[in-house]
Amino acid sequence: MSTNDTKLSRESIAAAALAIADAEGFASVSMRRVAQELGVGTMSLYYYVKTKDDLIAVMDDALMGEALLPSIPKDWRRALTEIATRTHDLFLRHPWALVSMLSAPPGINAMRHMEQCLEALAGTSMTAQQKLALLATVDDFVFGHALREASADGAIDVAFAKAQMATGAFPRLAEVFGKGRIPAQRDRFKKGLKVLLEAELS
Structure with missing residues (x-):
């Protein structure tokens, strides 16, 4: 050797x-x-x-290791916010993983990630079904937002948008966005996640 x-x-x-x-x-x-x-x-x-599949599995496990928090905050909303933000950031560092890692089997770090998510909700009165439903919704939000941010086609062309609103053809858009800036993707992620976690669970 x-x-x-x-x-x-x-x-x-x-x-x-x-x-x-x-x-x-x-x-x-x-x-x-x-x-x-x-x-x-x-x-x-x-x-x-x-095998190549085994290689993909170790790559995915390494990625999920980046999503793990060193410690879990006691407040469940803060905990899920930190977990979601960390996961979102790892997808922005490795945008190719949004699609290429979909077939990877869950490894030990994926299990640790899920364990941390459930630990964050352990002190709540949510049922197991409610916990899983909330975590799935947060995952969908994180994944979808990261996919949109990572996609050049999903980026907002601010100059184009403002020029179109100036024509008067989009009065409702101009009312909302015309006098202020179009929210940055990062701001939209943070605010959207806050709204999601503060919403009443059905």
């Missing part, structure tokens, strides 16, 4: 794969490309990850 091979682990392999995906896109991730990044032979990886 070479000196480089002794530095191999599932964690180092995942880190290399994430770096490749961030820099070159998920399509560039392969066992050969990861081995090249680590300076080892491709066959050296197979001791740690057996």
Whole structure:
């Protein structure tokens, strides 16, 4: 075993794969490309990850590790806000993961993430069904907002929007946005999440 091979682990392999995906896109991730990044032979990886699916699984587990909080605030709304914000931020750092990691099986860090979410709600009077429903709704909000932010097609062209409102063809939009700025995506995420968590649960 070479000196480089002794530095191999599932964690180092995942880190290399994430770096490749961030820099070159998920399509560039392969066992050969990861081995090249680590300076080892491709066959050296197979001791740690057996297949491409296994490689995707360790990548997803590393990503979910980024979503974990070091500690859970006692107030459940604050706790879920911090968890949701941390998850949202990881998707913005790794936008390719929004689609490419959908098929990945849940790993230990995904389970820890869910455990933290449930721990945040442990002191509430919510039923198990209510907790799961709320967490699913928050997940949908986080995922959908991150997908919109990461998409160039979803970005607001402020100059275009203001020019169109100036024509008078969109009086209702002008009434809401014409005298103020169009809310930044980050502001919309924070305010939307606050509204969601403060809403009465049915």
